[in-house]
Amino acid sequence: MGYTRTQLWTLLGLQAVISFSFQSIFPFVNQMLLEIGVVNDPKDVGYWSGLVESTYAVSQLIAVFPATRIADTYGRKPVIVWSAAIVGISMISFGTSTSYAQMIVSRILGGVEGGSHTCIRVMVSEMSSKSEESHILTLLGVAFRMGKVLGQPIGGALAHPERRFPELFVSAFWRKYPYALPCFVGATYALVCAFVGQLVLKETLQPKRKVDAPTPSPDADETTLLLPNESSGSSTPVKNTDSSPSISSVLTWPLASLLGSVVGMVLINYFISATYPLFAFTPIEFGGLGLSEAQIGLHMATRSLLIIITMLPFSKFSDRFGRLNVYRFSVFTWIPSIFLFPLLNRIARAGGEGGILWYAVLSVLFILWSVTGWAWISVFLISSNLSPSPEAVATIQGMVSVALFTPQAVAPALGTSAFALSIKYSDILGGNLFWVGMFAFGALVFLHSLTLSDISYDWRGEETNEARVEDPAI
Incomplete structure (x- = not known):
């Protein structure tokens, strides 16, 4: 167009x-x-x-x-x-x-x-x-x-x-x-x-094109989906026919494992992202940083700017090391990142807030946190190649979207509530119960990512019709 x-x-x-x-x-x-x-x-x-x-x-x-x-x-x-x-x-x-x-x-x-x-x-x-x-x-x-x-x-x-x-x-x-x-x-x-x-x-939006299909079975789905238009490369609404695979037909073990990893990745991402403004706002003596609204806004904007910068070399790293390895590395960076949050509070409690060490730790935290953004791009690349046919692309991406959106609906409330409980019962692990839990969960998500396989189907017809395993499961 x-x-x-x-x-x-x-x-x-x-x-x-x-x-x-x-x-x-x-x-x-x-x-x-x-x-x-x-x-x-x-x-x-x-x-x-x-x-x-x-x-x-x-x-x-x-x-x-x-x-x-x-x-x-x-x-x-x-x-x-x-x-x-x-x-x-x-x-x-x-x-x-x-x-x-x-x-x-x-x-x-x-x-x-x-x-x-x-x-x-x-x-x-x-x-x-x-x-x-x-x-x-x-x-x-x-x-x-x-x-x-x-x-x-x-x-x-x-x-x-x-x-x-x-x-x-x-x-x-x-x-x-x-x-x-x-x-x-x-x-x-x-x-x-x-x-x-x-x-x-x-x-x-193009006019709907009619598709001549065999007589549908009694349980045929009559919904409308967005499917690729092979002649134009665009998406047009078409009536769902037998060529649109069901979820069960494309839900292979590699895809199911990836979806589970995506849920874990999004959970930890939103646990931390939603909790950081609260962590930064909470007084130092209660386990936070005691920052003002303006300082919190500046911190969040700085992190977003760093994410933009770290997005630029993503394609080069993906081509060189493979999208799955980049995904694993991105997930791994949550582990050292989580350790730095309570460290910032400890430095602030010792009177080092705003000092060289405090800003050095904060800078390292924001850089590592930005690298975790690579996981989101990697997921779309990996899941796209798991499609066995052009008709299955929309179905698989829909499943990935559900895996992305659902944790976002529960993670902010769970994360901030868990942090509030952690500082309320500060006698447990010195008020660091939330961070210990996040560290353990981050390690679990990373270990699970090591079991993923990057199976690539040539659904675009550029190579062969067979799947190629680029990184076999461990």
């Missing part, structure tokens, strides 16, 4: 909407819960902030398949544009929340954009050639991280504007809603992107 640079830049901007808009709340959400009276003790805030974060993930997971069905019926563009607009509305609601219920409802509302990321990727496939697609998908990943780089420090820096900029924000409104400004900035960005998307984006 082809695309213009304007359309590509608009898609990149829309891809960054969710990370820019919603990541901006993380530097201040814990303090917000204290100030609106949800909790009174900083040691208990983790239980409640985890639920705020998990609620969005649950809503996103639920919205994926309905949004995809709507996109197949009415087009990709309406889903993408309206999702961005709804995110903007939800941000306004979150910034003016005065109760825990309103915070939760705002997050649920924002989570309905869950299907837009899939629609953006489908639109990219339909408007680009095969050689262009991988490059554009890489740009989408960079755009998502850039949204974090910009959104997180804004969330920290613009919280309580009546204190930071008393000459400009003198109205009683800002005293009543001290977290409205960063949310309004995120909402404005989302709404502007939705408006530009409505003007610029061109619909890529």
Whole structure:
């Protein structure tokens, strides 16, 4: 179909909407819960902030398949544009929340954009050639991280504007809603992107093509799927026929083992990612770092920037050492990373916060943490090659998506609650029970990754029709 640079830049901007808009709340959400009276003790805030974060993930997971069905019926563009607009509305609601219920409802509302990321990727496939697609998908990943780089420090820096900029924000409104400004900035960005998307984006959904198929069996699935169009390289909605394999027919042992590894990888990733703002916010004497909202936002933005930098050499390392070995190495880096979190607290307790040693350990932590991002890219490469046929690609990727999304719905609440329990019962392992558990779980996930096999099927027809085992199971 082809695309213009304007359309590509608009898609990149829309891809960054969710990370820019919603990541901006993380530097201040814990303090917000204290100030609106949800909790009174900083040691208990983790239980409640985890639920705020998990609620969005649950809503996103639920919205994926309905949004995809709507996109197949009415087009990709309406889903993408309206999702961005709804995110903007939800941000306004979150910034003016005065109760825990309103915070939760705002997050649920924002989570309905869950299907837009899939629609953006489908639109990219339909408007680009095969050689262009991988490059554009890489740009989408960079755009998502850039949204974090910009959104997180804004969330920290613009919280309580009546204190930071008393000459400009003198109205009683800002005293009543001290977290409205960063949310309004995120909402404005989302709404502007939705408006530009409505003007610029061109619909890529093609008319449905009919498929002549044998008489279906009584239990035939009549749902509509996105399958590759072999003649154009694009995705068009087609009626599911016998050529679409069932989950049971493609769920081989190597795939099942990979899916299990993905669940473990995502769990530990979101355990730590959701807990870090709480860890950074918690006073030093309770096991945290005692940082301000602005400092937390800067830390999170720095880490996102490092992830962008470490993404650049990924393809070279993957070509040289193999995607499975890169995946294993990426998972392994969680083990030393986890050790550094309590070490930072120990240094701070000794009065070394902000010193050379403290920043050196923090820098090493952020670098190792960034390398763990390679696992996400590796998973898509490994799972793609596990497809025995072009018809099975969508089925397998759908299973991978479930393995990715489901842990995101439970990990934030579990992680922050476990950390809160750890510091509440500080007599157990010196308050480091959470980190000991994460260390053991990280080691388990890594050891399991050693059992994976990188079985490559030539479903594109470029070599042979037989599977090739590039790394046999141990």
